[in-house]
Amino acid sequence: MPLPRQVFIAVIGAGGVGKCFLSQLHHLASNLSRSPAGPTYLSLILLSTSGKSIHHADYKSLNNWESELASSTTPPLPLPQLADYLVKAPGKVVLVDNTSNQDVADSYPMFLKKGLSIVTPNKKAFSGSYQLWNDIFAAAANGQGSGGYIYHESSVGAGLPVISTLKELVETGDEVRKIEGVFSGTMSFLFNSFQPVNGGGGKFSAEVKTAKDKGFTEPDPRDDLNGLDVARKLTILARLAGLKVESPTSFPVQSLIPKELESCSSGDEFLQRLPEFDGQMDELKSAAEKEGKVVRFVGSVDVPKGEVKVGLEKFDKSHPIAALKGSDNIIAFYTKRYGDNPLIIQGAGAGGEVTAMGVTGDLVKVLKLLQ
Amino acid sequence: MPLPRQVFIAVIGAGGVGKCFLSQLHHLASNLSRSPAGPTYLSLILLSTSGKSIHHADYKSLNNWESELASSTTPPLPLPQLADYLVKAPGKVVLVDNTSNQDVADSYPMFLKKGLSIVTPNKKAFSGSYQLWNDIFAAAANGQGSGGYIYHESSVGAGLPVISTLKELVETGDEVRKIEGVFSGTMSFLFNSFQPVNGGGGKFSAEVKTAKDKGFTEPDPRDDLNGLDVARKLTILARLAGLKVESPTSFPVQSLIPKELESCSSGDEFLQRLPEFDGQMDELKSAAEKEGKVVRFVGSVDVPKGEVKVGLEKFDKSHPIAALKGSDNIIAFYTKRYGDNPLIIQGAGAGGEVTAMGVTGDLVKVLKLLQ
Numbered sequence: 001m002p003l004p005r006q007v008f009i010a011v012i013g014a015g016g017v018g019k020c021f022l023s024q025l026h027h028l029a030s031n032l033s034r035s036p037a038g039p040t041y042l043s044l045i046l047l048s049t050s051g052k053s054i055h056h057a058d059y060k061s062l063n064n065w066e067s068e069l070a071s072s073t074t075p076p077l078p079l080p081q082l083a084d085y086l087v088k089a090p091g092k093v094v095l096v097d098n099t100s101n102q103d104v105a106d107s108y109p110m111f112l113k114k115g116l117s118i119v120t121p122n123k124k125a126f127s128g129s130y131q132l133w134n135d136i137f138a139a140a141a142n143g144q145g146s147g148g149y150i151y152h153e154s155s156v157g158a159g160l161p162v163i164s165t166l167k168e169l170v171e172t173g174d175e176v177r178k179i180e181g182v183f184s185g186t187m188s189f190l191f192n193s194f195q196p197v198n199g200g201g202g203k204f205s206a207e208v209k210t211a212k213d214k215g216f217t218e219p220d221p222r223d224d225l226n227g228l229d230v231a232r233k234l235t236i237l238a239r240l241a242g243l244k245v246e247s248p249t250s251f252p253v254q255s256l257i258p259k260e261l262e263s264c265s266s267g268d269e270f271l272q273r274l275p276e277f278d279g280q281m282d283e284l285k286s287a288a289e290k291e292g293k294v295v296r297f298v299g300s301v302d303v304p305k306g307e308v309k310v311g312l313e314k315f316d317k318s319h320p321i322a323a324l325k326g327s328d329n330i331i332a333f334y335t336k337r338y339g340d341n342p343l344i345i346q347g348a349g350a351g352g353e354v355t356a357m358g359v360t361g362d363l364v365k366v367l368k369l370l371q
Numbered sequence: 372m373p374l375p376r377q378v379f380i381a382v383i384g385a386g387g388v389g390k391c392f393l394s395q396l397h398h399l400a401s402n403l404s405r406s407p408a409g410p411t412y413l414s415l416i417l418l419s420t421s422g423k424s425i426h427h428a429d430y431k432s433l434n435n436w437e438s439e440l441a442s443s444t445t446p447p448l449p450l451p452q453l454a455d456y457l458v459k460a461p462g463k464v465v466l467v468d469n470t471s472n473q474d475v476a477d478s479y480p481m482f483l484k485k486g487l488s489i490v491t492p493n494k495k496a497f498s499g500s501y502q503l504w505n506d507i508f509a510a511a512a513n514g515q516g517s518g519g520y521i522y523h524e525s526s527v528g529a530g531l532p533v534i535s536t537l538k539e540l541v542e543t544g545d546e547v548r549k550i551e552g553v554f555s556g557t558m559s560f561l562f563n564s565f566q567p568v569n570g571g572g573g574k575f576s577a578e579v580k581t582a583k584d585k586g587f588t589e590p591d592p593r594d595d596l597n598g599l600d601v602a603r604k605l606t607i608l609a610r611l612a613g614l615k616v617e618s619p620t621s622f623p624v625q626s627l628i629p630k631e632l633e634s635c636s637s638g639d640e641f642l643q644r645l646p647e648f649d650g651q652m653d654e655l656k657s658a659a660e661k662e663g664k665v666v667r668f669v670g671s672v673d674v675p676k677g678e679v680k681v682g683l684e685k686f687d688k689s690h691p692i693a694a695l696k697g698s699d700n701i702i703a704f705y706t707k708r709y710g711d712n713p714l715i716i717q718g719a720g721a722g723g724e725v726t727a728m729g730v731t732g733d734l735v736k737v738l739k740l741l742q
Binding site: 024027028031036037141142143144145146159160161164165168169171172173174318320323325326328337338339340341342343344345346347348351353354357360361364368369371 | 395398399402406407408512513514515516517530531532535536539540542543544545689691694696697699708709710711712713714715716717718719722724725728731732735739740742
């Protein structure tokens with residue numbers, strides 16, 4: 001394979017996903033350096049966290065990033081300076097944004113125009129304003145521009161092949177009619193536990209607490225329960241399907257935070273008061289049960305109608321959405337070619353390793369294109 | 372996107388898949404010629420069927436291939452001559468093999484070495500001898516060679532993203548432990564009808580007849596029931612997962628053709644005598660039923676053990692394989708990263724439009740690489 005001989009990698013973010021990515025990068029770099037089709041060398045030339053940054057003026061590879069980062073006292077470079085540093089690298093550069101930072105996302109058009117490629121799970125770049133979406137793809141080489149490439153598989157469903165599949169359906173001329181699924185590992189776990197298909201399940205507030213204790217929620221569970229994370233993912237899918245969705249708040253999103261608890265000053269106060277509302281959730285549960293159904297928190301895009309929505313819906317117990325397990329995601333594409341039985345993708349949609357895998361997979365795609 | 376300005380397309384095969392592909396190619400060519408990133412022109416310069424062939428010495432585009440083919444009396448070019456014609460085209464060439472022809476498959480290494488790229492659903496190229504597999508990827512630019520690119524998504528599960536997903540799991544360093552699923556639309560339909568999860572179902576021979584009448588089987592249903600089609604798909608997946616599988620007959624494959632009927636001289640005689648064996652199938656069904664399970668025809672690859680097998684197995688009624696509908700395929704990847712809950716891909720795994728979609732999707736990938 002005529003891969004480039006050397007490609008420079010810059011990584012922003014070394015949290016849960018970032019650390020897994022760095023480990024996968026190490027594995028990939030080792031494989032590519034021994035490729036029978038001729039070696040490719042990946043050099044990590046910058047690593048930046050929220051508080052620190054490491055890089056060398058001579059673009060020397062950060063082979064011992066862990067110890068270098070630990071001993072570094074350099075604050076992160078401002079984004080324009082970071083771009084200047086990368087643009088002057090003696091070769092092609094891929095910027096890996098493993099943050100969920102809006103400022104970094106807002107700089108994508110600038111990075112891309114300068115010829116830097118980007119791979120990222122950062123939802124904010126693709127689910128914020130429609131203007132930012134347009135600016136990104138106007139600049140990108142895999143959009144309408146002549147700049148760097150950009151890929152973001154892990155912005156929906158982590159490493160599951162959701163975005164690549166939707167893009168292929170569209171590019172090959174299929175007619176996407178509806179996209180429906182469970183797009184949040186947290187919501188999946190909560191409702192699979194709250195109302196399992198075979199009966200049982202605990203109080204809703206207790207399941208939220210269990211999910212938090214297992215590390216399945218954000219530090220403040222309200223950040224999952226408000227539905228915004230799912231709304232961001234639906235915004236991305238709807239835009240890829242051709243809808244001009246202005247923002248993740250421009251369509252109906254059901255929040256599971258009771259109105260009365262919106263003013264809670266902390267996540268702890270919220271969790272403490274949540275049991276007051278278990279009665280309401282139990283009513284929803286028994287109403288569904290009476291119809292032989294279960295309640296699930298889903299998102300859907302109706303393409304011909306131009307409708308996007310996020311919230312609770314009832315599903316027959318035999319429906320694949322009802323039968324989901326653990327904290328899995330499920331995404332069903334209803335299209336003209338696939339007819340009544342949708343194309344379904346299912347599996348873990350959150351977690352460091354699988355999210356990083358989507359990023360690493362995107363990096364492999366970009367490396368193939370950067371010939 | 373810096374796509375090439377003009378790419379030449381040669382198509383072999385204009386049957387069910389071939390016709391759908393030509394229609395999708397028309398749509399794609401029209402879109403690419405109007406791309407905001409700068410137009411790309413796709414020119415169909417050769418179309419060949421089992422009996423006829425059309426092409427012009429000056430590489431003029433076959434804009435009216437239907438009428439030209441209808442009026443053509445030219446027999447197909449011998450493959451070496453076909454290669455000569457394509458190699459002299461004034462630009463990059465992608466050969467689309469929509470046949471299931473072994474001779475065409477055997478010529479892939481020769482085509483690739485000459486710099487021609489190939490996209491195809493032809494299973495025979497990837498599931499025949501291990502030598503052919505090696506020769507193909509030794510020559511291909513996305514293997515170890517410097518020739519053309521080759522992609523074959525539709526050789527397993529039609530347009531479902533099965534091969535691309537498995538490749539990404541491997542390339543990003545995941546550890547694939549087991550691949551399991553229903554890989555034949557015909558077998559899926561037969562067993563979903565023979566033993567639905569909710570009870571009922573007809574005699575096996577009657578379901579075979581129904582499937583044939585609905586066009587869900589090969590003209591001679593024995594070509595589905597012998598398990599070879601599934602064995603070919605498992606061979607491809609096992610090889611991609613790193614196993615050196617010598618051929619699709621080098622591992623256990625259960626044939627559903629009763630020994631006594633192997634000597635039937637025709638498919639009709641076979642169908643006529645098949646009811647004699649309904650008793651055996653009913654026994655399997657009730658044995659499964661007693662365990663609360665259903666019988667399904669599946670294939671699996673156990674990567675650490677190096678074992679591949681194809682045949683009947685029993686599944687809990689709540690298992691995703693048991694709950695499959697219609698003639699859908701389902702493929703589950705059990706990996707280190709995905710843990711106990713596999714990454715699952717499900718949907719139509721046969722049919723002209725969805726098979727052609729995988730081919731068109733591969734063509735889009737090659738076009739991006741042929742910069």
